[in-house]
Amino acid sequence: MVAYKSKVVERIHLPSRERRERALEEAGYNVFELAAEEVFVDLLTDSGTGAMSDEQWAALLRGDESYAGSRSFDELESAVQDVMGFSRVVPTHQGRGAENVLYGALLSEGDVALNNTHFDTTRAHVANQGADPVDCPVDRAHDLTVDGSFKGNFSLDRAWSIVDEVGAERVPVVISTITNNSAAGQPVSVENTRRVREFADEIGATFVIDACRFAENAAFVRDREAEFSDSTAAEIAREQLGYADALVMSGKKDGLVNAGGFVATDNETLFERCKQRAILYEGFPTYGGMSGRDVAAMAVGLREAVEEAYVTDRLEQVRTFAELLEDAGVPIYTPPGGHAVYLDAASALPHVPPAEFPGQALVCALYREGGVRGVELGSFAFPDTDRPELVRLAIPRRTYHREHLEHVVETATTVLENQEAVSGLEVISEPENRELRHFTASLEPISH
Numbered sequence: 001m002v003a004y005k006s007k008v009v010e011r012i013h014l015p016s017r018e019r020r021e022r023a024l025e026e027a028g029y030n031v032f033e034l035a036a037e038e039v040f041v042d043l044l045t046d047s048g049t050g051a052m053s054d055e056q057w058a059a060l061l062r063g064d065e066s067y068a069g070s071r072s073f074d075e076l077e078s079a080v081q082d083v084m085g086f087s088r089v090v091p092t093h094q095g096r097g098a099e100n101v102l103y104g105a106l107l108s109e110g111d112v113a114l115n116n117t118h119f120d121t122t123r124a125h126v127a128n129q130g131a132d133p134v135d136c137p138v139d140r141a142h143d144l145t146v147d148g149s150f151k152g153n154f155s156l157d158r159a160w161s162i163v164d165e166v167g168a169e170r171v172p173v174v175i176s177t178i179t180n181n182s183a184a185g186q187p188v189s190v191e192n193t194r195r196v197r198e199f200a201d202e203i204g205a206t207f208v209i210d211a212c213r214f215a216e217n218a219a220f221v222r223d224r225e226a227e228f229s230d231s232t233a234a235e236i237a238r239e240q241l242g243y244a245d246a247l248v249m250s251g252k253k254d255g256l257v258n259a260g261g262f263v264a265t266d267n268e269t270l271f272e273r274c275k276q277r278a279i280l281y282e283g284f285p286t287y288g289g290m291s292g293r294d295v296a297a298m299a300v301g302l303r304e305a306v307e308e309a310y311v312t313d314r315l316e317q318v319r320t321f322a323e324l325l326e327d328a329g330v331p332i333y334t335p336p337g338g339h340a341v342y343l344d345a346a347s348a349l350p351h352v353p354p355a356e357f358p359g360q361a362l363v364c365a366l367y368r369e370g371g372v373r374g375v376e377l378g379s380f381a382f383p384d385t386d387r388p389e390l391v392r393l394a395i396p397r398r399t400y401h402r403e404h405l406e407h408v409v410e411t412a413t414t415v416l417e418n419q420e421a422v423s424g425l426e427v428i429s430e431p432e433n434r435e436l437r438h439f440t441a442s443l444e445p446i447s448h
């Protein structure tokens, strides 16, 4: 049941088919290069693209822009204490700012960081410290169709085998990303979180939770982990996050704001180290690269994210979207994650070989057919890895209605009905750093 109504709206329109064809060509068949105005339903990301509540807009007006000692920071600190259970907060401009602050304080050259799956920016920040980011997903994480309640879990078996190989002293940091964005937004159980805590204790490592989507994860736990069936998402969030030594947070997800992030911890030594790095890279530690008003809005957003009505509706919307796609015969990763539905492009376009980027071909076809923007997360975004050919359709929070999602389903159905018309792509130009090529590379359709 939707627990909000619209008070402010933004006009969107579907450009003509000719215009879409031209826009795609001008963008080099890379949807990151499209002007947002040319997009009808924008499912590129759930990050910073959601709608704020009237309470958040009100907080925005009350934001305190003082350089030091801002009242808005006190509000954030209380929200983090109440919702997440941590006493010390270092605000940052967004999640990757928090990663730079925290991982710079925890990692050195030659270290290894273990994570259920590193998100791209996490991987880059770990590597930027000269450390080696190693993923420890469970086997079923990359199985697109196997059923499972917690396919996002951290594999202790994998983690132990790495520790046996490199030695515990080289692994100072263990991270659990909840939900696991790079594993199709799958949740992590509290039981798994406890076991990661024990593992971190055994090897003497700091346990970090990447809490970007902590509220969605808590709602999954309520629905799927028997021990918590009578608990609220708010209670579960505090329990689960409480196992960590520190959190990295992007407020652009479950902070329900358009900008912002933070590090949170109870460890005074770590707090001091993070504070010093924050002054260098982010700003004075009572604003951290955000304006006071953004800090104030994030303080309200964190509390709203764990409200039962909000977070239940959030998961329900994603699940309904997935069901509509499945009913229409569109192949997807199952079960759906908390913030997105991932299409299985290899099954959707079996005539496009991996070398011709079926995921990117599908992304382009969705835009051409219905002005829908998704993002490829397969062999185009991750060259030289054997990831499944997925296309992520991320749902911004409190933004689109069922009708928008029905339009996406119709669009995908039409694309699949005419799949032979979708050709593969080749890369025409790409930046020096191949790992970031999907943001700026240009492509062209291949005519056979």
Ligand code: F0G
Pocket: 044, 045, 046, 047, 094, 095, 096, 097, 119, 121, 122, 177, 181, 210, 212, 250, 251, 252, 260, 261
């Ligand atoms: N960690 C996770 C798990 C994320 O999903 C993201 C961002 C970050 C860290 C970095 O946060 O963007 O505020 O700097 N994910 C976005 C996405 C970009 O589209 O999935 P940020």
